[in-house]
Amino acid sequence: MPLVGTEGESLGALGAFLLGMSMGLTACTVTCLPFIGTWVMGRGRGGKAAAGDATAFLAGRVLAYGLLGLLAGLSGERLAGWLTGPAGNLAIGLASCMAAVWLLHGALPRLRPLLAPQGVALNFHPRRPAARAAVAGAGCAPARRADALPPFFLGAALSLTPCxxxxxxxxxxxxxxxxxxxxGSGLLFGTGAALSPLLVLLPLFGSFGRTLVEERRWLAGFLSAGAALVLLGLGVRRLLLI
Structure with missing residues (x-):
């Protein structure tokens, strides 16, 4: 279904897809990696979990691009002007801060025993009931679905980056x-943008994060807290640009 411009230019289905792919293979990776890479590293759940986060992140981008295309068809050129204003930075800043709070919320229970008096030794015994419960809780289906929300919203928000x-x-x-x-054109553009090096890089980041904490259970809380602070800093920086 071609889209025709004022000078007779058309952007067909293939054109929208290739345009998105050209962005996904270049600038998109550079812009998105500090956000979603920090998230998967901070979780330290391994390559498989990171691949799930990447899927949620890219799904957020595809759906957001489809919605942007739909709104552009309805509202005309006003939408492009709206994105160059504060809306993009506001959405990215809020999504990044939300992801930071999510990570920090998960890190605090693991940090509390380490920071409490005489509590360090308890965290070096992963077979204790508390450790087993934490591992089991991390793998349950509702928890996995909930953990997909921050990367999904990060992907949707980062689609508002003007380019x-x-x-x-x-x-x-x-x-x-x-x-x-x-x-239709927005969804095709987003699908092309989803063909990104992030599909390879994010599982590597997740595997590296898991390697760091696999033999050092006590490090998991600090890794998540550190990643949360990085995401919080990235989010606040975006909000200050408004």
Whole structure:
């Protein structure tokens, strides 16, 4: 379904896909890795869990691009101007801070015994009931579904980062004047952007994080807390740009 611009230019399905892929293979990775890479490293759950986080992150991006295309088809060129304002930084800042709070919430129970008097020795015995309960809780289905929310929202928020390919896509969608056409082009653009080196890099980050804590259970809380502080700093920096 082609989208026709004022000068006769068209952006068909293949064009939208390739445009998204060109962004996903280049600038997208550089922009997103500090956020989602910090998240998977801080969790330290291994490559398989990191691959799940990557899937949630990229799903958030694809759906957000589809929604942006739909809104551009409805609202015209006003959406492109809205994204260059504070909205993008606000969404990214809030999503990053939310992910930081999520990580910190999970880190505190593991840090508390270490910081309490005479509590260090308890954390060097992973077979104790408390340690077994923590491991079991981390693997249950509701917990896994809940843990997918921060990367999903990070992906959706980072899709609001202004860039030339996204600006061109929104402009052409706006000129089409069709919400359905805009939605289709946005989803195809997002699918192309999802073909990113992040699919390889994030499992490596997750595996490295797990290696760090596998023989040092006491380090897990500090790793999560450190990652939370990095995400909080990235989020606050974005909010200060508003």
């Amino acid at each position: 030339a390919p996204l600006g061109w896509l929104l402009t052409v969608c706006a000129l089409s004047g069709s919400a359905l056409s805009g939605l």
